[in-house]
Structures are given as structure tokens and as C-alpha cells.
Amino acid sequence: MYLEFGMTAQAPHPPIDTSKPHSARVYDALLGGKDNYPVDQQVAELLPVEAKVGARQQRSFMNRATAWLAGEGVTQFLDIGTGIPTEPNLHQTAQEIRPSARVVYCDNDPIVLRHAEALLVSRPEGVTDYVHADVREPAIILDAARETLDFDRPIALSLLGLLHFLPDSEDPIGIVRTFTDAMAPGSYVVLSHGASDVNEEIGQRSEDEYQKGGIQLALRSREEFARFFEGLEIAAPGLVKAPEWFNGTPAPTQEFSGIYVAVARVP
Known part of the structure; x- marks a missing residue:
């Protein structure tokens, strides 16, 4: 077993700012993880209980979608906004079906980088790589991902629990389009997003607590x-x-959800 890293992961570790919450660590707290700090826990504890449910639902969706894509023959995956590793991770799900699958993870939280080196370990037949970068800089991510992935062949791009942290002023649709424009026909996009129109009161409370x-x-x-x-x-x-x-x-348990999801093919 081995872990292959690109240039960005070999650079000195950036410092972790424990004075400010980070969405990846808040997400870890919502999932019941231990790789977060008091500032992250404070945000998680004040969020509606539906936020914890939504975090779990997104994680489960990721695994179902990845398994389906691997079953469809996809062998390359680019996961942006990876978050702190939580088993089963995307590469474990993909390589269970396609042992030679190549997976590139990307996040901008330094604590995710540190855990990635130890936990995001590929099967011998495949490859995992990690890029420390921000989704707002798609060109940097694409350049780094090309060291591991062949963009002339289909790739599955995952952006889960991330887009709702990008306001319209940061052009999230344009960011997604930059990625899909670089991907070969037959590629897929896997997205999830927090809903504003399912329960407006819960949604507003979540926005307020994150804003604080x-x-x-x-x-x-x-x-x-x-x-x-x-x-x-x-x-x-x-x-x-x-x-x-x-x-x-198999159909998952049907329950209340404030999370929209979809998988789409690049024509």
C-alpha cells in the first residue's frame, strides 16, 4: 500500500488557525469526529439538529454515487472539499469495485492535509493523491490533478457539502463550469447542496449560526x-x-432532508 502525493502536498505544512472555525472541521464535528477544535464545536453545537442529519446524509450519498460510478466503469475521481477523512473514504468505495482507480483529493484546510498523508492510502493497484488548494482557484487544482489523472478519459468530479459555502459573488456556477470544460465527454459531476426552500426557518438559523x-x-x-x-x-x-x-x-432510509443532490454526465 502506498500514497502518492503531488507537489503541493510535499510543501511545508501550512499552520492551522485554531482561533477561527473552518467548514471542514465543523463538518467533522457534525459527524461526531474528533479532529476539530472548540471554535468548530461551538458552531456545530449551535446549528439545528438537521445539520448533523444532513452531514450524515451527504456522506452516505457520496458512497452510493461513487459505487454506482465505479460500477459504470469510471476509474478516475477528483474530490474537491474532501474534508477530514472519515471511513469509508471515497477511494475505498471506488477501489473496492475498481482496484486500479486513481483518486485525487483536494481541500484547503491544513488539518485535512495532515490526516490525508496518514489515512488516504491507496490499494497497491491504484493511486491516491492529495492537493492542498482552494476550490476558488480551479486552474491550480486542475494543473495538480493532471499529474495523477488523465483528462482525456472520463473523470468523476465530486463537490459535496461545499458549494453552499460559495456565495453568488464568487461565481460558484462558473467555477464548476471551469472544471467540467476541462473534463472529457463521458465524465460525471456529483454535487450536493443545502436547500433554502425545504424549511426556511431551519435554513435561516443555519446561515445565522455559521455567520456568527x-x-x-x-x-x-x-x-x-x-x-x-x-x-x-x-x-x-x-x-x-x-x-x-x-x-x-438498496434504498436508504427515507427521512427528512434539507440536502439536494444529483449526478450528471458531461456530454
């Missing part, structure tokens, strides 16, 4: 989320809530 911690949360409606898929071919079962997405796998 200095993190901007930009929930969007189903119609607004659908704009991320313009020009793409949404796969069955369509744009649905997280527990409603399953494709050739």
Missing part, C-alpha cells in the same frame, strides 16, 4: 441548484433530496 462563526453559508433553492447542471445530462433518479438518490443499490 465567520463562515458564510449560501443555501439555494432547488431551481437555483439546478443551474449548476445546465448543459449536463442528469442521471436517474434526477435532482432529488439526498436519501432519495439511489441507483441500482
Whole structure:
């Protein structure tokens, strides 16, 4: 078993700022993880209980979607906004089906980098790599990912629990389009997004609590989320809530969800 790293991961570790919450560490706290700090825990504890449910639902959706894509023959994965490793990780799910799968993870939290070196370890037949970068700089991510992935062949791009931290002023649709424009036909995009139109009271409370911690949360409606898929071919079962997405796998437990998800093919 081995872990292959690109240039960015070989650079000196950037410092971890424990005075400010980070969305990846808040997410870890919501999942019941231990790789977070009091500032992250304070935000997580003040969020509605539905936020914890949503974090779990997104994680489960990631595994179902990855398994389906690997079953469809996809052998390359680019996961941006990876978060602190929580088993099963994406590469474990993909390589269980496609042992030779190549996976590139990306996040901008230094603590994720430190855990990635120890935990995101590939099977011998495959490769895992980690890029320390921000989704707002897609060109940097693409350049680093090309060291491991062949962009002339299909790639599955995952952006889970991330886009709702990008306000419209940062052009999240344009960022996603930059990635999809670089991907070969037959590639896939896997997205999730917090909903603004499922329970407005819960959504507003979540936005307020994140804002108090200095993190901007930009929930969007189903119609607004659908704009991320313009020009793409949404796969069955369509744009649905997280527990409603399953494709050739056992149906998950149906429960309240404020998370929209979809998988779409690049034509």
C-alpha cells in the first residue's frame, strides 16, 4: 500500500488557525469526529439538529454515487472539499469495485492535509493523491490533478457539502463550469447542496449560526441548484433530496432532508 502525493502536498505544512472555525472541521464535528477544535464545536453545537442529519446524509450519498460510478466503469475521481477523512473514504468505495482507480483529493484546510498523508492510502493497484488548494482557484487544482489523472478519459468530479459555502459573488456556477470544460465527454459531476426552500426557518438559523462563526453559508433553492447542471445530462433518479438518490443499490432510509443532490454526465 502506498500514497502518492503531488507537489503541493510535499510543501511545508501550512499552520492551522485554531482561533477561527473552518467548514471542514465543523463538518467533522457534525459527524461526531474528533479532529476539530472548540471554535468548530461551538458552531456545530449551535446549528439545528438537521445539520448533523444532513452531514450524515451527504456522506452516505457520496458512497452510493461513487459505487454506482465505479460500477459504470469510471476509474478516475477528483474530490474537491474532501474534508477530514472519515471511513469509508471515497477511494475505498471506488477501489473496492475498481482496484486500479486513481483518486485525487483536494481541500484547503491544513488539518485535512495532515490526516490525508496518514489515512488516504491507496490499494497497491491504484493511486491516491492529495492537493492542498482552494476550490476558488480551479486552474491550480486542475494543473495538480493532471499529474495523477488523465483528462482525456472520463473523470468523476465530486463537490459535496461545499458549494453552499460559495456565495453568488464568487461565481460558484462558473467555477464548476471551469472544471467540467476541462473534463472529457463521458465524465460525471456529483454535487450536493443545502436547500433554502425545504424549511426556511431551519435554513435561516443555519446561515445565522455559521455567520456568527465567520463562515458564510449560501443555501439555494432547488431551481437555483439546478443551474449548476445546465448543459449536463442528469442521471436517474434526477435532482432529488439526498436519501432519495439511489441507483441500482438498496434504498436508504427515507427521512427528512434539507440536502439536494444529483449526478450528471458531461456530454
